[in-house]
Amino acid sequence: MPSVLTGLDLPVIAAPMAGGPGSPALVIAAARAGSLGFLAAGYKTPQALAEEIAAVTAAGVTCGVNLFAPNPVPADPAAFRRYAELLAPEAARYGLTLDGAAPVEDDDRWHDKLDVLRAHPVPIVSFTFGLPGRDDLALLRRTGALLAATVTSPAEAEAARQAGLDALVVQAAAAGGHSGTFTPARALAEVPAGELIASVRSAVDLPVIAAGGVATAVAVAVGTALLRSDEAGTSAVHRAALADPARTGTVLTRAFTGRPARGLRNEFTDRYSRLAPSGYPALHYLTSGIRKAAAAAGDPERVHLWAGTGFRQATAEPAAAILSRLAGQL
Numbered sequence: 380m381p382s383v384l385t386g387l388d389l390p391v392i393a394a395p396m397a398g399g400p401g402s403p404a405l406v407i408a409a410a411r412a413g414s415l416g417f418l419a420a421g422y423k424t425p426q427a428l429a430e431e432i433a434a435v436t437a438a439g440v441t442c443g444v445n446l447f448a449p450n451p452v453p454a455d456p457a458a459f460r461r462y463a464e465l466l467a468p469e470a471a472r473y474g475l476t477l478d479g480a481a482p483v484e485d486d487d488r489w490h491d492k493l494d495v496l497r498a499h500p501v502p503i504v505s506f507t508f509g510l511p512g513r514d515d516l517a518l519l520r521r522t523g524a525l526l527a528a529t530v531t532s533p534a535e536a537e538a539a540r541q542a543g544l545d546a547l548v549v550q551a552a553a554a555g556g557h558s559g560t561f562t563p564a565r566a567l568a569e570v571p572a573g574e575l576i577a578s579v580r581s582a583v584d585l586p587v588i589a590a591g592g593v594a595t596a597v598a599v600a601v602g603t604a605l606l607r608s609d610e611a612g613t614s615a616v617h618r619a620a621l622a623d624p625a626r627t628g629t630v631l632t633r634a635f636t637g638r639p640a641r642g643l644r645n646e647f648t649d650r651y652s653r654l655a656p657s658g659y660p661a662l663h664y665l666t667s668g669i670r671k672a673a674a675a676a677g678d679p680e681r682v683h684l685w686a687g688t689g690f691r692q693a694t695a696e697p698a699a700a701i702l703s704r705l706a707g708q709l
């Protein structure tokens with residue numbers, strides 16, 4: 380069994396959270412509390428990733444790194460244009476125009492990030508959105524890292540086993556943020572965490588990290604519970620929304636990025652969840668200006684407020700206190 384996971388004093392891991400919340404400070408706090416934290420490489424420049432790994436190393440601790448596996452969902456150009464037209468009034472609120480003509484597709488600088496991990500090895504690398512190819516897995520393995528795949532079904536778990544992965548992050552649909560599903564154009568099955576983990580474990584005999592619900596696993600990875608922690612890099616508008624008693628719940632939506640992700644309901648998800656086409660990263664780039672302008676204006680109605688179904692349990696206090704309390708409840 381992989382020791383970086385089983386040797387933890389606190390088997391509650393700080394899950395990777397791209398877009399700000401998963402800061403080096405959060406990862407350092409998790410490690411110092413006897414847990415493990417994941418830096419999220421997604422959206423970051425390779426240089427920023429290298430700096431974050433260096434900051435964690437300089438603090439005398441280690442961390443995992445999470446990568447978006449290249450598994451693009453190219454947007455249908457006509458559906459993309461229609462969605463861009465639909466969003467034009469939202470952009471106009473902030474004096475922006477949307478360049479809906481050409482969907483931007485990229486791979487989040489995958490190969491450059493592999494180079495960073497070669498130069499700055501970490502003990503565990505996890506993937507979301509799919510599985511990397513055989514050569515890239517071999518390259519990462521040579522860095523000495525354990526390799527973990529985020530999976531959302533027994534079939535994805537089996538694919539990960541066949542690809543030679545060491546561990547699984549079994550992510551339930553209740554989890555906050557993007558689903559790791561390998562097939563984002565398909566509706567997500569909302570299977571309760573316990574049931575999902577039991578079905579994965581009966582299909583595939585690999586160590587499991589549970590995410591999005593607590594169940595039989597070597598460790599549990601939490602994201603939402605840490606979003607308001609002192610060390611998280613969560614934006615002010617996101618923190619305030621998580622604490623707002625008027626927020627009634629979360630939804631699975633691809634309205635912001637073209638991939639299914641769970642966040643707090645707001646005007647944007649109410650209006651566009653049914654209308655948004657599949658298309659990642661094209662929709663991510665399309666809506667990015669609106670989301671940044673809205674966040675800067677302190678307007679939570681047009682920001683992606685990623686959160687899992689347990690968002691009421693997100694408390695404002697040191698990450699170590701949150702992780703220790705959750706470990707005590709396992």
Ligand SMILES: Cc1cc2nc3c(=O)[nH]c(=O)nc-3n(C[C@H](O)[C@H](O)[C@H](O)COP(=O)(O)O)c2cc1C
Nearest residue numbers: 394396397507554555556590591601602603685687
């Ligand atoms: C703000 C936010 C950003 C996230 N970013 C990533 C990411 O970059 N990579 C990833 O594998 N999972 C990401 N996730 C999912 C978490 O790693 C984890 O699976 C999830 O938070 C667990 O469920 P919980 O939110 O109910 O604790 C993100 C979650 C949140 C809330």
